[in-house]
Amino acid sequence: xxxxxxxxxxxxxxxxxxxxxxxxxxxxxxxxxxxxxxxxxxxxxxxxxxxxxxxxxxxxxxxxxxxxxxxxxxxxxxxxx
Numbered sequence: 001x002x003x004x005x006x007x008x009x010x011x012x013x014x015x016x017x018x019x020x021x022x023x024x025x026x027x028x029x030x031x032x033x034x035x036x037x038x039x040x041x042x043x044x045x046x047x048x049x050x051x052x053x054x055x056x057x058x059x060x061x062x063x064x065x066x067x068x069x070x071x072x073x074x075x076x077x078x079x080x081x
Contacts, residue, residue, distance in 0.1 A: 024065075027058040 013022040034055065066073045 023061060027061050030054045030058045 013025045015022075017025065034051070066076055
């Protein structure tokens with residue numbers, strides 16, 4: 001926050017992480033922004049198309065994780081909701 005205004009953080013993920021780790025970190029950021037990003041300002045909700053693209057892209061990544069990893073798929077299927 002600068003001068004009472006919420007500012008966007010453009011910090012890139014740590015390049016020492018592997019590609020998959022960086023991708024999942026970005027998915028987590030999308031999730032965090034979805035649930036926590038609009039607490040201070042309605043400006044966060046102005047670009048609905050961008051938010052929808054980020055969310056759809058994140059869901060595609062997560063679905064692919066389920067497809068390529070039996071261990072992740074089993075953990076997902078057995079999770080108590």
